[in-house]
Amino acid sequence: MEENYTLNAMVQFLYREMPAEEAVEMAHLIEQDPNMRAMFDDLLLAKVQLPKARFNPSNAALDNILQYSTKTAFEASL
Numbered sequence: 001m002e003e004n005y006t007l008n009a010m011v012q013f014l015y016r017e018m019p020a021e022e023a024v025e026m027a028h029l030i031e032q033d034p035n036m037r038a039m040f041d042d043l044l045l046a047k048v049q050l051p052k053a054r055f056n057p058s059n060a061a062l063d064n065i066l067q068y069s070t071k072t073a074f075e076a077s078l
Contacts, residue, residue: 007039014043 012018013026030040 010040010043014047
């Protein structure tokens, strides 16, 4: 449980999603503990290697969404 909690906290730290006070504590832990540093380095490497998501829906998909939205908005107004 402790390791899983630490991993979650490190992911939050990596993505800058934790309060500043906790981030300062995490930075000190990573600097002081070689095991924590190794875990953080592994996470950082994994983050860099993840492909960046690209969202480019086709025009047909956009048209379908807009048509559905128009239809449901019209039905809701009845």
